[in-house]
Amino acid sequence: MSRIDLRLETPRLLLRPPQREDFEPWAAFSADELATRHIGGAQVRPIAWRNFLTMVGAWQIQGFGFFSVIEKATGQWVGRLGPWMPDGWPGTEVGWSLVRAAWGKGYATEGATAAMDWAVATLGWSEVIHTIDPANEASKAVARRLGSRLLRMGHLPAPADFDVEIWGQSREEWLARRAAPVPA
Template identity: 40%
Template sequence: MHIPRLETARLVLRGPEARDLDVLAAFYASERSAFVGGPKDRAQTWRQLGTEIGHWALKGFGRWMVELRSTGETVAMVGLWAPEGWPEAEIGWDVMNGHEGQGYATEAARAARAFAYDVLGWTTAISLVAPGNGGSARLAARLGAAPDGQWTHDAFGRLDIWRHPGPDALAEGGAEAYA
């Protein structure tokens, strides 16, 4: 299984590995994980890590662990998500404890979206945001996404759908034109 490595000005996006368990366990043990299925204990987090790796094997895409280029510190998990039963392909993010508000998720999500559009040929993407998760809603808006209805998940309840601009809109000078 090949997981591509992406790089941005400040970040490296790499495939999830067993060594990520500690940082993910700290995130999922915190109340900050409440909007993404947490809190979880270490054993549940290990299963989540397996799910993240397995998504790559089953779908050929998934979420990357996001590290700072300058230090190698893991600051987020960001990427592409479309498990069975999902309404459509999503760009999702989890920002590790202590790293929120620094633009890492925005930078990584732009790289993930460019990969989805340029390499995988996606023509659209959504982000699902739990009501009350203002940080994720603001991030979706910064990415140029706009509210586009709601979807109800069996475990997470009602989620707001944020629709990202398509590759044509971005190429024409949308929220983040790229070549």
């Protein structure tokens, strides 16, 4: 199976590389000022299209990129998350961004867990980071649930060009956490 045909499943989500039919909900998400306030802000449709194609290109060239997140119960596109490392990025990231209707359901943690498992096992990453706007308390909570911690401050390269907190953990920490028994 090529990586373009890749499918990761969680109890409630399907994660797969973006497909053409994902663009309309992607564009709607990208235009939502509240949903995008911590990731660079709302985008007009032509910029959303370019960014969508950037993600498709990442899958073609790097063999990884953000997955489209599909809610199994409805078949709806509810966001994007997964491995991300463009040129000049501060590390090997698993990030997440969800539509507002998906907030508070645990989807970011559920999807990011599957993406981190895949990045460590398949891509062989030795560290997984999350670049988080210092004001984004919800994403910090997700990072904590994943077992990540604040590692350092960083700066995202242009066109993002803003300061971020870099949260994360080593491959060894992730694997030890995944192997630990679940408390009763």
